[in-house]
Amino acid sequence: MTLALALYQPDIAQNAGTLARAAACLDVTLHIIEPAGFPVGDAGFRRAGMDYLDRAAITRHDSFTAFENWRAVERRRLILCTTRGAVAYTAFAFAPDDVLLLGRESAGVPEEVHAAADARIAIPLMEGARSLNVALAGAMILGEALRQTGGFPPYHPHPQA
Numbered sequence: 001m002t003l004a005l006a007l008y009q010p011d012i013a014q015n016a017g018t019l020a021r022a023a024a025c026l027d028v029t030l031h032i033i034e035p036a037g038f039p040v041g042d043a044g045f046r047r048a049g050m051d052y053l054d055r056a057a058i059t060r061h062d063s064f065t066a067f068e069n070w071r072a073v074e075r076r077r078l079i080l081c082t083t084r085g086a087v088a089y090t091a092f093a094f095a096p097d098d099v100l101l102l103g104r105e106s107a108g109v110p111e112e113v114h115a116a117a118d119a120r121i122a123i124p125l126m127e128g129a130r131s132l133n134v135a136l137a138g139a140m141i142l143g144e145a146l147r148q149t150g151g152f153p154p155y156h157p158h159p160q161a
């Protein structure tokens, strides 16, 4: 089982497509919690995800309840990435099967989702800065989680590098 990224009701197709591409490249699964602000097959999603979408393991959940039902069966921790996190992501000990949940671009996640999380982690920002782009935040936190858990794919140097 690998790490997973989950997007709570994403608003912007290009951000979700960017994260789908990262998921495919880094061998993690991607979970989209509906309703999303764009349809399945959105052109912006496909442009950002490119042909990597064909290799991405993407699951759409009809609702947060459906997502939580899936997670209960899988018995995996829910790690909420939020500007209101209680701990810096670099100080958090990730497990190899954690689910890293990212909030909506417009509104983060509601209180019930905060309450359901096993941990809430933040990327520390300068005072006065509100938040990072969701795809960038996801990339930073996923990178640290993969580093800690030894989850990066094996490195194959390019023959001409």
Ligand SMILES: C[S@@+](CC[C@H](N)C(=O)[O-])C[C@H]1O[C@@H](n2cnc3c(N)ncnc32)[C@H](O)[C@@H]1O
Residues within 6 Å of the ligand: 081, 082, 083, 085, 101, 102, 103, 104, 105, 106, 107, 108, 109, 121, 122, 123, 124, 125, 130, 131, 132, 133, 134, 135, 137, 138
């Ligand atoms: C544009 S932000 C959402 C801003 C929203 N107004 C809020 O209050 O949460 C979209 C998502 O990116 C992630 N994110 C952005 N900056 C972050 C940070 N500094 N630490 C952790 N997650 C962050 C979170 O998952 C957040 O829900």
